[in-house]
Amino acid sequence: MITGDSQQQVIPPTRSHVKAGFVVYSPDSGKRNIIILEEGELAAVDRSNGIRSTVFKMQPGDLIGVAALLEHESFKYPIEATRDSTISIVTEECMESELKTLPVWMLAVIKNLSSKTRKLKEALFKTRCENTLKSLAEYCSHLEAKKDYPLDEFIQEFHWLTKISKATIQEDIKTLVRRKFLIQKGEKSSSIRIASPILLQIFVDYQIATEKGETWAPFMLTLDQKRVLVKLSSIDQSQKMDAPAWIAFFTEQKININVAEWIRLQKFGWFQPDSGNTFSPCTDNIKYYLAALHFETNIRGVL
Amino acid sequence: MQIAVGEYLCLEGDKANSLYIVKSGMLVGFSKATEGAPLQNFGPGSIIGEFSLLESAAHELTLRAAEDTVIEVIEQGKLQSTLDKHPNWLRSILTFLTSRCHIAEENKKKSDMIQALPSLLYILSSHIQETGSDSMPLELLQKKVIALNNSPAEETDRLLASLQNLGLLKVSGEQDKVVRAESLQTIPLLYETLRYRALNQKVSPNILSMTEQMVLSTFVKIARDSNVPQHNGLCTITTEQLKAEAKKSMHGLTLTSRTIAPLVEKNLLEPSNAFDIHAPLEQVSFFFADFEKILDLLELNRIFPLLDKNLV
Secondary structure, X not given: OOOOOOOOOOOOOEEEEEOOOOEEEOHHHOOOOEEEEEEOOEEEEEOHHHOOEEEEEEOOOOEEOHHHHHHOOOOOOOEEEOOOEEEEEXXXXXXXXXXXXXXXXXXXXXXXXXXXXXXXXXXXXXOOOOOHHHHHHHHHOOOOEOOEEEHHHHHXXXXXXXXXXXXXXXXXXXXXXXXXXXXXXXXXXXXXXXOOHHHHHHHHHHHHHHHOOOOOHHHHOOHHHHHHHHHHHHOOOOOOEEHHHHHHHHHHOOOOOOHHHHHHHHHHOOEEEOOOOEEEEOHHHHHXXXXXXXXHHHHHOOO | OEEOOOOEEEOOOOOOOEEEEEEEXXXXXXXXXXXXXXXXXXOOOOEEOHHHHHHXXXXXXXXXXXXXXXXXXXXXXXXXXXXXXOOHHHHHHHHHHHHHHHHHHHHHXXXXXXXXXXXXXXXXXXXXXXXXXXXXEHHHHHHHHHHHHOOOHHXXXXXXXXXXXXXXXXXXXXXXXXEEEOOOOHHHHHHHHHHHHHHHOOOOOOOOOHHHHHHHHHHHHHHHHHOOOOEOOEEEEEHHHHXXXXXXXXXXXXXXXXXXXXXXHOOOOEEOOOOOOOOOHHHOOEXXXXXXXXXXXXXXXXXXXXXHHHHO
16 A cells, blocks of 8 residues: 555665666566666567567666556567666566655656546547537438438448447437437338438537527527517518518517517527618528427427 | 635646645636636645646646635655655656656647548538538538537637648638638548548548559640530540650650559540450540549549648
């Protein structure tokens, strides 16, 4: 146990003289030692493919095996003396006895450096996506509707893009199928079809808003705002009017819209301003809000 | 050292040379790079600033006390005096661990950049194909890349700068920046080429050999010089013209049926009559090809070998 007690007995490193050609470390040995070169020259050699090549040379003061000793990460090349050399070997026992004499903060620094490195290395193989469902929906929203995509290839491509594990991808596909955003087809569900790319894009936007803790605009419309939306979807989309005329139009339809409400409607992007202070309905945004309301249960996942 | 709740211990980027150990209370850390991400908490036992202590690195985070906090400060002098009491190899181990951590950080950054490229190209090529437009608002692109792969906006900006250096696209505008592709085909082609390599573990047929590129470049040169009008985007070059120009521009390479065969197989050059790899090239009177497709392929082959070097 590491205590930081400076009264512990320290085991010194073993000092050895080795002849040129002597193998001071072999990966097969399973030994976890730090080798410090005091004098001479050592080299890491690669004998794979039957050819001996020097990976790197070590000069006096250099050391090797720290990762092997502290993190059980063995060094993969044998180390040979290229000249008569003097080495010091820090064994596990020697290291442990030395560490016991260190102050706790120094041990913590060593531990933190090792742990940071290990986490960074592990992160190389992990996905950065936290919301894997959102990620899959974004990917699918750019695929064509009514086209069958072979499932294997679909999963492979998405895995390549995001590093999300194939098991997670399969789970997320099931979730999107349950929500009716994707359709599995063929024998043993061997292909995937996108129900509607726009719905998937709406789902991504909803997920983004939810992650930020925001209430998503399409799901907080008042009854009058919903009536405006429905009315707008049923009229001639090329119709242009100024703001007072639009307010009067909705009043005629018995929809209570005042100036403040008109300003709020602008924020939804249902009207696009034209030249000369007139506005016309913005078809894409109207369709977007209508689809969001129509598929609210699918989007919220409360089927 | 005591820090009252709400007080700042240090600011990101400030010069530093000490280690902080939280004895009691709680510090929260944040940085510009991780804006919007959850705050990092440092409770009792946490240590902050190993690199400041070991190599006087600037503070990586702004630290604020979330409650009344007591910290112990270890200065570089204390580090030196501790190391002086121990064998030299301990110092070497610390140096080794520090540099190894920096290498791991660099590798992670490079890996993130390489990993983010396909996502960026996927979003850009999808946008080009969906809208038929060569431009996309930068903000929308960043939003979609984050949704797809969680690559931060700064990483997307760095990737775009690399792709701009390669002449693949341009980022323009002051406030509402726009990403404009130099060609409608090259970005989708590049994505498809990377995708093919990843899914099939082999080089895409879009990647041409040097000889194939030289033949196609010769074809393009003749087509441009001759001003022969194209029909439905197809241009026609006689075998005689091709051989004559090849002699001049292909550095002594003799054009034969065998040289042309891979391009015929890939349907990049269409022979006027039946093509036989063993017959003399002159048996084919002329070749025709989709001019724009060849230009895009040549552009792809110019960019592809430069990608990795430009990214990292």
